Amino acid sequence: MSDYVHPYRDTEFVLGELVELERFCAEAGLQDVNGELVSAILAEAGRLGSEVLAPLNAVGDAQGASLGEQHVEETPGFADAYRQFRESGWTSLTAAEAWGGQNLPNVVGTAVNEIWHSANMAFALCPMLTQGAIEAIAHHGSAELQAAYLPQLVSGEWTGTMNLTEPDAGSDLAAIKTKAVPNGDHYLISGQKIFITWGDHRMTDNVVHLVLARLPDAPAGVKGISLFIVPKYLLDAQGRPGARNDVRCVSLEHKLGIHGSPTCVMSFGDKEGAVGYLVGEPHKGLACMFTMMNHARQSVGLQGLSISERAYQQALQYARERLQGTRKDGSRFPIIEYPDVRRMLLTMKASIEAMRALALVAAAEVDRVAHAQDPTAAARHQGRVDLLTPIVKGWLTEMAQEVTSLGVQIHGGMGFIEETGAARHYRDARILTIYEGTTGIQALDLVGRKILSNKGELLADLLDEIGETVTRLESTGPLVALGLALSDALENGREARRLLLANAEADPALAGSISVNFLMLFGYLCGGWLLARSALRAQALLEAGSGDPQFLEAKLVTARFFGEQLLPRTQALLAAIRAGSGSIMALADEQF
Amino acid sequence: MSDYVHPYRDTEFVLGELVELERFCAEAGLQDVNGELVSAILAEAGRLGSEVLAPLNAVGDAQGASLGEQHVEETPGFADAYRQFRESGWTSLTAAEAWGGQNLPNVVGTAVNEIWHSANMAFALCPMLTQGAIEAIAHHGSAELQAAYLPQLVSGEWTGTMNLTEPDAGSDLAAIKTKAVPNGDHYLISGQKIFITWGDHRMTDNVVHLVLARLPDAPAGVKGISLFIVPKYLLDAQGRPGARNDVRCVSLEHKLGIHGSPTCVMSFGDKEGAVGYLVGEPHKGLACMFTMMNHARQSVGLQGLSISERAYQQALQYARERLQGTRKDGSRFPIIEYPDVRRMLLTMKASIEAMRALALVAAAEVDRVAHAQDPTAAARHQGRVDLLTPIVKGWLTEMAQEVTSLGVQIHGGMGFIEETGAARHYRDARILTIYEGTTGIQALDLVGRKILSNKGELLADLLDEIGETVTRLESTGPLVALGLALSDALENGREARRLLLANAEADPALAGSISVNFLMLFGYLCGGWLLARSALRAQALLEAGSGDPQFLEAKLVTARFFGEQLLPRTQALLAAIRAGSGSIMALADEQF
Known part of the structure; x- marks a missing residue:
């Protein structure tokens, strides 16, 4: 069994350099929240995840829940793990103090939730769903219902x-x-x-x-x-x-x-x-559900990140240990030395770091709505939350399919054997593009409610912001190539937006025909954008002689790899978008 | 349970229009083999596949083989199915008459094998492996070993x-x-x-x-x-x-x-x-294994086609039956009316038809080697077999991952439920990119033994032949757009070849770094090429008023869709190839 260890360095990098959590907390009046506290929280969560929840993952797979006479009998060990989870206060992290919560920012809760879903997604679904119930009652329930149910849901008692x-x-x-x-x-x-x-x-x-x-x-x-x-x-x-x-x-x-x-x-x-x-x-009732939907959908996107991280850690360990190939001196070497294995590992790593950056940046926008100084700022941040949510849900979960499949592939024949565990992550991940709204539903939400309904303004803001990053890359010597890759992808994004806005009204089948390719294009673009911003920060820190150079140089390589290997996919997606609905709508049912 | 029905129309189209089987058989002196005979064989195989083997697929999944005291106990029903399979003579279809075989062309055997693997891949692996053993003994065994083992292996007795x-x-x-x-x-x-x-x-x-x-x-x-x-x-x-x-x-x-x-x-x-x-x-011994390798690898590529076809049939049936959505008059409509569902179905259908065309064209090249008039012709066809084999194995099995995953996705939540069966095809398909040489191994074989070792000559021949198809498309009014798409992909292929040949010697990590993207690029290019040739034939037949217009028009749409949505992926793959090995080799082991 491969252990799971929380990738705290990358999480702290994203929270510190992209989210700028400390500055946000200071401005929002959350003086108690700082990097040190967050690191301590992540370390503690990481410990529970690694030591208690992760070992139950294989058990839960082999001995899943069963239906007893009166109740569902959960996997052996889950009840005790849940008790520890609850007693350590993890259920109440982001809830309001009025109901016994700890009132921590959503982005911190999201960073912690990554750990639970990596360690044991099946288990972590239970508190995740509870969080949704808390939100529904807190936003829409009567004072009486809130008093009757919220304290026990927040404490994890129910x-x-x-x-x-x-x-x-x-x-x-x-x-x-x-x-x-x-x-x-x-x-x-x-x-x-x-x-x-x-x-x-x-x-x-x-x-x-x-x-x-x-x-x-x-x-x-x-x-x-x-x-x-x-x-x-x-x-x-x-x-x-x-x-x-x-x-x-x-x-x-x-x-x-x-x-x-x-x-x-x-x-x-x-x-x-x-x-x-x-x-x-x-x-x-549906309006009440919509209140929660952004959170629930971002949570499922996060699961895509989590399961990918778990699959990556296992594949990396295998690639380091599996000897397969003989040097000229007769010694054997591990498969991580093969370029194609490195390509697969880097595809996983670059995707995961882009996913994490996007998940946490989107989660922080939710905090910026809650703590906005004025209604205009709140609306601006809410617009960004609305726009990014289907991308986080759709793109992260689709990427999780590719990443967990690469995890199987790196294991070779052993990947197909259930005891290895790689296939378990692959199986677990398969639900993610389906529940809480399929990728098709997310994509329709994106092109319809989030783009066409505001004539593409929210998206134009995002594209402009990405354009600023391109400009900064172009004037940063070692990142000029990455700037070109992001610039190409940005132009693809702009053209996709133009095509959608120009043609959706005249062709009622257009939006649905291009929507998933559209969502995926913007997933790659946003992921590449945030890795490019990460590279800018890494370059600045390296030049300042600050931080761990090994980690920062790896970040530069990862961003470069994403620019070389993943951003060009936007070209293929744009071509498909450009083709429109013609061939998609051409066949009669019986011609399929 | 979704039934499996052999897609005989498409198989007969490929055999008739692309392989030109009748002309080949006449030239090769196989006067007994004609389209009518092959149709009868396919119909008979289709019956056994649909009625006997396909229903055992779910049984085999739920009640897999188990280890008894003295023997492996196979799935209930498999022994009886095998008896019917053997008694109907299916084990001896392509074997030499000397050993009791029926001496049918390899391409006919391949078309029939598609049926077995669609109906029940787990079952069909048994005769597939036997076929490999027959080839090894027939090519390399002593006369004594041949006499002792071949008749019983050919008859299926062993x-x-x-x-x-x-x-x-x-x-x-x-x-x-x-x-x-x-x-x-x-x-x-x-x-x-x-x-x-x-x-x-x-x-x-x-x-x-x-x-x-x-x-x-x-x-x-x-x-x-x-x-x-x-x-x-x-x-x-x-x-x-x-x-x-x-x-x-x-x-x-x-x-x-x-x-x-x-x-x-x-x-x-x-x-x-x-x-x-x-x-x-x-x-x-390894040389003996290499003799069989082309056949075994093409067979696994074929499995990728077969499982994709099975997944498609099930998804199509579900999409036609599942009502989800309400018209203005209050009536409900099936999900096949949604553009995004149609996009997914067409991605499956277009991929499958490209896969089938490539599998059968490659299989026919094996026959052209065996029946060549002179050594020059034999060498030319053998070169094509050598070149296409890793593409058939690698690309068809990678596409099977995407196609079977779409099969799950179209089912929505039901796709994640095992009883539905869509997930079974998805799970079954996952072995295909691994066994008989992983995609990475196929890709190294392609760029190394099949391209670099002959300075890219085999590939240049193929590219020239694709160029001829482009020329024909450019002068066929309704297919000009497809011609442009194929032309772009062809240029991407040419550039990929040039980059490989120009840089592989100086950079020992290059071939391994770009190989899988290279293989996938040529998979899409070959698939698109053969669908384009199919479109040319379909267009000609339509203009001649020959054949079923519904089928031929669908073929045109499928080819167009492939050109719009799948061929542009060659652009993204070329970009990754162009990036070379730099970022892939940049990280130290501990930086992953």
Whole structure:
């Protein structure tokens, strides 16, 4: 088994040099938060991740959750790990102090979450979903609901779930059929939900389900969906879990990966109806979900980074240890000396560092919204969050497919053997481009809500900012070549934007035809941009004689490699975008 | 469960229009072989594939082979399927008449093999490996060994295996340690071999192992490896399986996919030594293996096509049936109407048709060698076989990763559920870029033995031939745009060749650094070339009012889509090739 070690140096580099966390915290009045504190937090999280969660990853895969008589039985060891996780306060890191949270910036929580998902993504889904439930209740719940549920969710005493999907309503939430009927101070919920992650378990005393359902008078479509809290155990007069509610897990999915995470079919109201409490206004449930969506989607993007990092560490260790090839003196050498293995490792490393930079920069924009000095600044940062979120979700998770596949490939035949573990990361990663909105859904969100709806202004701002980085590269001697590569990619991005804005109205199939290529183009461009900014900082630090030269020189090489090998993909993506919808829409159904 | 149906129309189009099979057979004196016969063969194979083998695919995955007391116990149903397979004569299709074969062209055998691998790749590996053993013995075995083993291997009464890999000798066969000690008219073999596909089973009365081992006086490295036949049961005086030989399967691998195919750790000579018979000359074992390598590697490339076709059929069916989205009149529509789903389906379809064209054209070159009128023609065709083989193996199997992943993606959340089956194809496909030489090994073979060793002449011939197709496209009105796309890709190929030839000598790391990108570039170029030739034929047939216009128009759209969306990837690959080895070789081991 390969160990997992948190790549703290790169995280601290991104937080320090790209996010400029200390300056942000000082300006935002978060005087307690500084680099030293964050390093201590990351080190402590890294320890729990490496020592407790990572070893349970293989166990969770082999002995996934199972359905018992009354409850889902989680993987052996998970309950104890969760207890340690909760007792160390990791569930409350970014929550508001009013509910017992530690009020740390979102970007710090994101950096910490990278560790959990690397160590054990199946496990980490449970607190991740709980975080979503906390946000939904904190933003939209009544004071009474907040008081009843938030302290226990923030402390990790209870966990939360998101119940959206139904057998006929996946990407198309308009088709939701679950019913909610008013009944005194509450509602009675009935219906079936599928793909409910951590929908049940015995690790905590209660599970708090957030459920989308329709009221009797609801209009059709997405404008008739409401959001409800449905606890597994109803709260008694003291606010403690009491009688069992009419909701249960009726089966578990047999999945390609993340076996440690129970994926439940949940049945609501098989008997008298499940007691539920309305969150927010009637028929506004989807709007409530949208509040959380940026966070949830960025979290899944982060999982793409995490699983890639885990796969990289394992592949790197194998490449260093596996002897395969004989020198002229008869001694054998490790496969890391082969150029093609180095190319694969660098593809992983460069992708991962670009992914981490993008994930943390996007997460920091969320903090900049929350701590903005004025509404204009808040709106500007919110615009950037809106724009980057589908890119973070879509591009990071698509890259995770390539990176984890390279992890298998570097292992050769051993990569196909399950005990090696490389294939496990590959299997686990495969869900990431699907859940929380497929790549296709992210891409439509990007070209539609985030670009066409504002005539491409948000994107123009981003392109201008990338242009400033190009200018700086062009005047930095050793980075001129990288500047050219970024400049080419930037022009490809500008042309893609122009094509979309010019043609989307006349051709209703255009946006959907080009959207995924469009998202991927901007993923590479943003990744390359942030690695280029990293290279500028690394070059400056090297020239100043500051920092670890080994690390900083590697950063320069990684950025250069990304410019040489990954940024040119924007050229191929632009060509596909330029082709438009013609051939895509040309075939009749039966001609496929 | 999605059914598998052989895509006979496309196969017949490629055989008829690109391979020009009838003309070839007439010229080669194979008067019995014509389009009608081949169609009948394909239909019969398609029936067995759809009705018998395909339904066992899920069974083999869920109830893979297991290790019993004395033998490997194959998946329930496989023995009966194998009996039908053998009794219908499918094992002897392309073998020489002298050994009971039907002497059909290799390209026909390849078209039929596509069916077996689509229907059940785990099952089809068994006859595929047997075919390799037949070739090794037919080319290099003594008359006595041929008489003793070939009739039963050709009839399928026995099966064959290839024993190359050892724990410390994977890609690096120079490290092989298995010993062969002379002992009268035979040798005693001892050692351990791993990753032995179908190394044991009870479907036949004997299993004939071909084993690489070292004689006591063998020089070090690859020039000291000899090839041996080691039967599971020694033959008695009547040539029938008698006493058990000292070879057995000691464990089975727990793999990511192809569970129906037992992957054995084989132990030779635990007791008195396994009796083996030398095939070919001492120390020339690797040369014997090379004889088979073109065929084996093309066969694995073919598996990439087959599993992609299977994944496509399943995704297409799902896309037609899955309702997700509501029209203005309230009716729901299937996801195939979404442009992005169509883009994914077309990426699969266009890739698959390019893969099929390349697999069959390359397979036909093998026939053209065998039936060449003179040594010059034979050498020319052999050069093309040599050049195309690593591209067929490398590019088709890499494309299979993308295509099977798209198959999962089109299924959305259902794609991650094992019962759906899409994930099974994705898992099965993952071995293809690894076994029979990883993509990295194929790429080194391509740039080294197949290009640098002849100063790029073989490649120049191919490029010139592609240039002729470009010229024809440029003068065919509706195909001018495709001509431009192919022309751009061709120039990228020419530039890649020039860079390799110009710089490989001065920079020893160059070939290895650029090789995989180089192989992929030529994969797309060859695929695009053959789809362009297909489009030229389709256009001509449409203009002549011949053939099914629905099919021919779809072929034009597929070729156009490939030109728009896949050929431009050559631009990104060329950029990576142009970057050379600099950043790849820049990092010290500890900087990764």
